[in-house]
Amino acid sequence: MCAHILVAEDNEMQADLIRRLLVREGHTTVVVHDGRAAIDEAKSRRPDLVVLDLMLPGVDGYGVCRVLRQDDDIPVLMLTARSAEEDVLLGLDLGADDYMTKPYSARELMARIRIVLRRTLRPAEDSPVLRVGSITVDPVRHLVTCDDATVTCTPGEFAILRAMAAEPDRVFSRRQLLHHTRGHDRASTERAIDVHIMNLRKKVEPDPRRPVRLVTVFGVGYKLVGGHHVP
Known part of the structure; x- marks a missing residue:
């Protein structure tokens, strides 16, 4: 299952690690490092998933998620160093589909991504209404x-x-x-x-x-x- 994934992460080393993991699994990937670029890229070339860091410069992850949810249903996986329950619930309330706190393992990140993509890209053809x-x-x-x-x-x-x-x-x-x-x-x-x-x-x-x-x-x-x- 190949997908087009947008990675919005201001830490360049972390962004490159995620990009390499995704490419290894056959996905096409675009990396941006600030919130405005994430919004522009998502609107111009609708990705199958946005891996979204919360602490982005300019427009933060909450703001990006809020804009994307105004007119689209692109799946969003939030990444953040914040672990307070209020932060998690706010992200989900804005429409994020999953929420991972740093540090996380590469294995868990890819497992979460597979779950979201499996659910959104592969509906069973014989599933009844x-x-x-x-x-x-x-x-x-x-x-x-x-x-x-x-x-x-x-x-x-x-x-x-x-x-x-x-x-x-x-x-x-x-x-x-x-x-x-x-x-x-x-x-x-x-x-x-x-x-x-x-x-x-x-x-x-x-x-x-x-x-x-x-x-x-x-x-x-x-x-x-x-x-x-x-x-």
Whole structure:
């Protein structure tokens, strides 16, 4: 699976290491070292993934992610030396699909990249359209509609909605949903699921403060209600 990946990292040695790892796996790669260049490159030549350092000069990673999310759903993997939970949740709230803190191993970085690309570049051709009440999830076209209106989802949000729509009324724990979105089970990142659910509710609920579709099951997790799966 070859992809075009944009690396936005101000540390030139770190950027070159990531570039070499990606090229070794057959990906085409463009490297930039500041936020404005990242925005311009992403808009002029839409990459399949942006590996985005948080502490970029000019426009920081949060700002870059915010701009990209205004009109596109490019997958974003954030890299940062910050590990505070508030920083992680802010990045995810802005639409980042994954978040790695430095230092990290090359092996883990490439594993995370493969997970995101596998999810976004290889939808199964025979995957059925999923319908739960007024929500429709099309895995092949990577399309979500609600009440006949198109809903723009980040890859992480789409993965959650797809998993839940495949088994309506099933209660998913945060850890189970985390597995669908990232392929990792680390309890320290499970609150990220709450952010994705909150963002999805803004998009599919008549009143996000009183959800009737993406429902919380207290002490357990979440479920998608309102209908049955129709292949």
